[in-house]
Amino acid sequence: MRGKRKEFKLNNKSYKQLFESLYPELCVFAYKYLSDLDIAKDVVQEVFVKVWEDDIAFHNENHATGFFYKAVKNKCLNYLKSKQYRVTERYEPANLEAYETGQFYMSEGVVIETTTVINKAISKLPEKAAQVIRLSIEDYSNNEIADQLSISINTVKDHKKAAYRKLRGFLGFLNMG
Template sequence: MKEGKKEPTLKDYNTLFKSLYPQLCVFAYKYLDDLEASKDIVQEVFIKVWEDKTAFQDEDHTAGYFYKAVRNKCLNHLKSKRPALKVMGIIYTNLAYDTGPSFYQERNLTTSLNYFLSHFLIIGV
């Protein structure tokens, strides 16, 4: 937790959970196409935030943090479960048509795919 921010209470987390959980599950489902796995991943992110006593500057930072954390957990899940090309296709589809917060819509699709290719695919195999 950063200095100057009060530690969130259980009530704060409960409010946050109620407001973000449904939309984060839908967001995760776009990546995973598996409702139960989507719910599990979103719940894991909330648990991690609770355990780390993470404090946020404001509501925009909070939502952005959760969306990014859920996205990363989904990609890690896909990476461990599916062939790399299938993952790349899902990323391409979601980045092109994502209806989440504007920071996802503004992301350059080519840059994202190049990053994925350079970091997750083993060339020459």
């Protein structure tokens, strides 16, 4: 006979920490289902509010994280199935079936985790280099980055070169080859 598991209740501080760490990732996750950032944010906020109002207990922090991902996924799928979405977005059942697969859920989880790791690595860069890389990721050209940051194109190139070198060091563990 197994002993009763101790439950992990969210107090104000732990709830706030969980919200701050998971909210951005969950918004990206929801966006992959909904293709609308405002609706994705609403869905994630609704899940957090529901957890707080229902005073849900978890086995541990990892269980809480998994719970939030599953709750957001289910809320997204419910939204996609809703009459409102079908009317406004020309609902296609075939797309919804693809979203419900475990493979889609796992691949989106990998994308989110990888994005989080990369963002953490970028945040370790010097401020200007991090700005250059973020703008570069958003498809800004070197000229546009130079204009945006009021620096020369050669400085943009130098920041990129140094940043890529550091990022290879920070992210070397991701090399699977």
